[in-house]
Amino acid sequence: MRGPWLLVLGGLLAVPPAPADPPQPPDRLFWDGFDRFSREDWAGAQAQLWGAVRGLRELRGIRLRCGAECGLQGPGLEESVLSRAECLLGCERLQLGEPSRYRLTRDTERLFQRGLPYNYLQLTHYKLEELDEAAAAAFTFYVKNPHHEQIQDDIQRYKRMEQIQELSFRDLEQPQYQVVYTQAVSLLSEGKLRVGVRRLEESLKMYLLAMEDCRSLCEGTREQESETYRDVSEAISQYYMDILQCRQNCAKEPSLRMRVEHSTEDPLVSHLSLMLDAYSKLEDWEDAAEIARSLLVFHPQNETTRERLRGYEERLQGKSTGKLREAIALYVRRTLSEKRLLYYAMEHLNISFLDPDSWTPEEIIPESLRERVRKEQEDKKQRSGILPYEEVIVTLTPKEMNGTSRVTLDRVLNEEECSALMGLAQAAGGPGSGYRGRRSPHTPRERIQGLTVLRALQMAESGSVDVSHSRLYYRASERARLLAQSYFGMETMHFSYTHLVCRTAIMGEQEGRADLSHPVHADNCLLDPEEKECWREPPAYVHRDYSGLLYLNDDFEGGNLFFTELDATTVTAEVRPSCGRLVLFGAGGDNAHGVRAVTQGTRCAIALWFTKSAEHEEQEHSLAKDLMMGTESQTQSKESQSTGSGREASKTGRGTSATNEDPERPSGRRQKKRMSRKFEDEL
Ligand SMILES: *[C@@H]1O[C@H](CO)[C@@H](O)[C@H](O)[C@H]1NC(C)=O
Numbered sequence: 001m002r003g004p005w006l007l008v009l010g011g012l013l014a015v016p017p018a019p020a021d022p023p024q025p026p027d028r029l030f031w032d033g034f035d036r037f038s039r040e041d042w043a044g045a046q047a048q049l050w051g052a053v054r055g056l057r058e059l060r061g062i063r064l065r066c067g068a069e070c071g072l073q074g075p076g077l078e079e080s081v082l083s084r085a086e087c088l089l090g091c092e093r094l095q096l097g098e099p100s101r102y103r104l105t106r107d108t109e110r111l112f113q114r115g116l117p118y119n120y121l122q123l124t125h126y127k128l129e130e131l132d133e134a135a136a137a138a139f140t141f142y143v144k145n146p147h148h149e150q151i152q153d154d155i156q157r158y159k160r161m162e163q164i165q166e167l168s169f170r171d172l173e174q175p176q177y178q179v180v181y182t183q184a185v186s187l188l189s190e191g192k193l194r195v196g197v198r199r200l201e202e203s204l205k206m207y208l209l210a211m212e213d214c215r216s217l218c219e220g221t222r223e224q225e226s227e228t229y230r231d232v233s234e235a236i237s238q239y240y241m242d243i244l245q246c247r248q249n250c251a252k253e254p255s256l257r258m259r260v261e262h263s264t265e266d267p268l269v270s271h272l273s274l275m276l277d278a279y280s281k282l283e284d285w286e287d288a289a290e291i292a293r294s295l296l297v298f299h300p301q302n303e304t305t306r307e308r309l310r311g312y313e314e315r316l317q318g319k320s321t322g323k324l325r326e327a328i329a330l331y332v333r334r335t336l337s338e339k340r341l342l343y344y345a346m347e348h349l350n351i352s353f354l355d356p357d358s359w360t361p362e363e364i365i366p367e368s369l370r371e372r373v374r375k376e377q378e379d380k381k382q383r384s385g386i387l388p389y390e391e392v393i394v395t396l397t398p399k400e401m402n403g404t405s406r407v408t409l410d411r412v413l414n415e416e417e418c419s420a421l422m423g424l425a426q427a428a429g430g431p432g433s434g435y436r437g438r439r440s441p442h443t444p445r446e447r448i449q450g451l452t453v454l455r456a457l458q459m460a461e462s463g464s465v466d467v468s469h470s471r472l473y474y475r476a477s478e479r480a481r482l483l484a485q486s487y488f489g490m491e492t493m494h495f496s497y498t499h500l501v502c503r504t505a506i507m508g509e510q511e512g513r514a515d516l517s518h519p520v521h522a523d524n525c526l527l528d529p530e531e532k533e534c535w536r537e538p539p540a541y542v543h544r545d546y547s548g549l550l551y552l553n554d555d556f557e558g559g560n561l562f563f564t565e566l567d568a569t570t571v572t573a574e575v576r577p578s579c580g581r582l583v584l585f586g587a588g589g590d591n592a593h594g595v596r597a598v599t600q601g602t603r604c605a606i607a608l609w610f611t612k613s614a615e616h617e618e619q620e621h622s623l624a625k626d627l628m629m630g631t632e633s634q635t636q637s638k639e640s641q642s643t644g645s646g647r648e649a650s651k652t653g654r655g656t657s658a659t660n661e662d663p664e665r666p667s668g669r670r671q672k673k674r675m676s677r678k679f680e681d682e683l
């Protein structure tokens with residue numbers, strides 16, 4: 001938002017002339033490119049989309065330059081703010097034209113942040129048979145959206161094309177610091193410590209500069225969110241707090257994060273850790289001590305680092321400076337003074353602030369807020385973790401589920417996907433499938449039907465179920481696996497077993513029913529309710545570490561999942577199934593669970609078990625994976641026969657990917673950073 005008085009000013013300021021030929025605004029170029037894409041004007045779309053990408057870069061550059069040129073000057077605050085506003089407006093108008101042309105809405109900014117233009121660009125390049133560029137654009141989009149299902153498929157397809165070299169898969173938006181960081185890492189691993197650490201110093205500097213740019217851009221425009229009537233100073237302070245909060249969030253800016261192959265750690269910490277090792281190997285105690293002190297700012301509790309610092313200081317025999325690395329000290333000073341202001345505003349002006357850092361020293365936080373801040377931080381951690389899919393939400397945190405390793409997530413599947421999977425379960429249970437319902441092994445009052453991923457894909461091959469539904473089953477299980485992996489912070493989780501199971505109440509046998517649909521048990525140990533123990537030994541599936549239940553429907557009676565204590569009777573939590581709801585939990589005795597009787601209708605869910613150990617990975621699942629790729633290439637070859645053009649058809653292969661998305665469009669599961677709703681609808 002722009003303060004009301006700045007609006008007034010617009011009329012007072014001497015308006016500088018607009019440039020004769022200002023650059024095209026990136027959003028206009030993007031939408032025009034999108035339009036041409038829809039009309040299959042590949043070359044035209046490509047030109048506009050590249051223009052949009054370049055335009056945004058240019059726009060940022062101009063903003064940064066203008067921001068740097070227009071410092072705060074003048075005797076009083078008011079004059080100073082006014083003259084800066086005038087200077088900025090003039091500077092930008094001179095190079096960009098009228099503000100209304102180049103100011104992007106937040107939604108458009110997000111769309112660029114997600115790298116959406118690259119997803120279209122890869123297709124236009126592909127259509128124009130520019131495979132190297134296609135692979136690069138695809139990879140650029142993939143790096144920003146690693147869990148996007150369609151781009152994963154596309155990358156796989158490009159990888160199978162002989163004409164494309166491994167080198168083509170490059171990230172066109174890789175921050176410069178990462179290039180240098182990667183060089184440093186490989187130098188260090190070759191034992192070239194001195195050059196390596198020098199590179200690290202360089203890349204750290206570059207990272208801090210990139211962060212500075214991010215912080216400067218925070219001073220851009222704000223959209224007015226609510227038109228509530230406010231006092232001028234209130235409005236100004238709100239705006240200022242918005243800017244501070246935005247600057248704070250630069251520490252978590254996705255485009256500046258380390259790539260997964262390096263580390264999930266904060267880039268600052270990654271740099272400092274490597275530097276610490278290198279300097280200490282080089283016996284450069286002064287530098288090592290400075291780095292250790294800097295590292296301790298971000299991980300004050302780390303005893304190893306403390307110990308090491310003591311060692312270095314001893315070696316320096318009192319000649320130590322006691323300082324942090326200069327650049328880090330500066331960064332810390334600045335961010336802490338911003339935090340002070342934000343916490344002050346939180347305490348006195350009722351402004352909300354979520355501190356992105358967990359290392360903020362307690363003394364920065366006003367005493368009256370400490371408890372609340374701690375709670376909010378904990379809740380945030382439990383609620384968001386790092387979920388790979390943006391639309392997925394945490395409905396019940398471990399705390400709300402009265403346990404430590406239990407969580408309920410929603411929107412893992414949408415309605416359409418649920419009904420497709422219900423259809424699959426039904427079709428597989430139909431006549432001739434060999435999967436006709438048997439009585440449940442747990443209760444004679446329910447029929448049970450089960451289907452594994454491999455079986456589903458095999459049935460699709462033989463034409464007895466829909467290919468797209470089987471593939472969706474595979475994808476759904478993969479989503480659950482990724483969610484479990486990231487929520488519980490595991491390196492890699494493997495499938496141990498996957499089963500689509502439906503339980504149907506048998507009519508006429510529900511009267512006075514007291515049994516359960518599935519008795520209380522634990523997944524990787526033998527529950528002994530008398531002893532209140534759970535024995536992790538065969539015949540229990542001892543290698544299972546986590547379990548997941550992905551529900552498909554709720555139109556039945558009974559059938560709730562419930563957790564108990566080790567006595568198998570004291571219920572600690574109960575969850576109602578619903579479409580797209582995923583309950584994840586540790587497979588041990590602390591998550592003993594059962595299923596209440598299904599007394600009417602059919603209840604379907606995908607049951608999943610995960611293991612940390614690669615050697616216990618389910619064979620079936622890797623066979624299923626092969627088959628996934630197989631059905632894909634088969635679909636392609638079939639289509640290529642019918643269309644007479646293999647190249648065209650290989651793209652339509654994606655049509656079988658999930659539901660009935662337009663096969664020609666880049667599409668697929670949304671990932672972090674949702675694009676604007678408007679755009680979704682048009683797609
Ligand atoms: C403590 O710091 C060292 C580097 O000094 C790092 O290797 C280690 O993982 C850290 N430990 C924890 C618990 O963060």
Ligand SMILES: *[C@@H]1O[C@H](CO)[C@@H](O)[C@H](O)[C@H]1NC(C)=O
Pocket residue numbers: 350
């Ligand atoms: C503080 O702000 C919240 C919403 O942001 C509002 O619900 C609450 O009433 C406000 N409290 C006071 C004391 O103004």
Ligand SMILES: *[C@@H]1O[C@H](CO)[C@@H](O)[C@H](O)[C@H]1NC(C)=O
Pocket residue numbers: 396400401402572573574575
């Ligand atoms: C957790 O326990 C509380 C208190 O006993 C209960 O109200 C709540 O429903 C439980 N949570 C779930 C998910 O059942």
